[in-house]
Amino acid sequence: MTTLGALQVALAGEHAAVYVYGVLGAQTSASATPQLFAAVSDAYATHRDRRDHLTDLVLQEGGTPVASDPAYEIPRGLGSASAVTRAALGLERRSAATYAWLVANTVRDVRRWAIRALTDTAVRELGFRGSPEIFPGARESADRG
Amino acid sequence: MSPAPVLRTSRRTTLGGALAGVALLAGCDLGSDDPGSAPTPAADPDDPDTGLVEEVVDDLVATLAIVEAVRHRHGSLRRQLGELAKVHRAHLEALGSKERPGRPGPRTADADEALALVRRREQRHQRLLTDRAVQAQSGRLARLLASMSAAVAQQLAVLPLDKGDR
Secondary structure (H helix, E strand, C coil), X not given: CCHHHHHHHHHHXXXXXXXXXXXXXXXXXXXXXXXXXXXHHHHHHHHHHHHHHHHHHHHHCCCCCCCCCCCCCCCCCCXXXXXXXXHHHHHHHHHHHHHHHHHHCCCHHHHHHHHHHHHHHHHHHHHCCCCCCCCCCCHHHHCCC | CCCCCCCCCCCCCCHHHHHHHHHHHHCCCCCCCCCCCCCCCCXXXXXXXXXXXXXXXXXXXXXXXXXXXXXXXXHHHHHHHHHHHHHHHHHHHHCCCCCCCCCCXXXXXXXXXXXXXXXXXXXXXXXXXXXXXXXXCCHHHHHHHHHHHHHHHHHHHHCCCCHHHC
16 A cells, blocks of 8 residues: 555544544533543544644645545444443544554654554553553454453 | 464574564555455565564563563562563564563662663663664564554553652
């Protein structure tokens, strides 16, 4: 895959993450669950920034950034803080897999940026009750027991 | 956490095997268009990343030796640093190597000081993993090293605070 193609795949992933985090934010209360609200808000801002950066990178590569879909599938049963936390953890794990894959399919500065995104995502998982992993983003190969 | 698949090879004889392991573990090939695509095993005995892998293994061995030395000297840190040691051993296996004697560990009697030393060593190791991931010719190896770097970052995030962080 070309660098441009890889960036487009990552951008599509971030479109989905921004959309879903928007929904998760709407399900979270700043007064009832302030920590979760802050974590979801911070994750939303981070994914939005990454989406914008990926858009710039696609343009720099001479491509037309892939557009977001009108809507994305939302996890069911988001009526509790624990459900929102689980959904956020799932999002971050998928994001980690995407960025690990982007690392493999890019070079130099873009690869370094992808590593930073992978690392940030892996640490963010812990804030959504994730456990440390042996190979974040590469679980399908390394963490099966 | 589950252990990584074991590659039964010794360090100096296995760079081809190690890189085959990388292929199996990383599960991603340049040319793949699916982030969740299946592994594509491939090993090249003349791989240009051979020296890079050796450097990472050496640093990993030295880092693990420090962690183990602190664990054995400071009972209060034994459990918390146990997970860190487990991660390093799994990373060594993924690179086709095994734990071997490193330099003698630190002899500090102060647990906080020892913990701060471990933290600094892990931060240094994480930087090396990131830099070598950027430099790797193999996308698969880059992915593995980046994942290892992220794993160390997670471990640093859950390490107990030492006095300097409080």
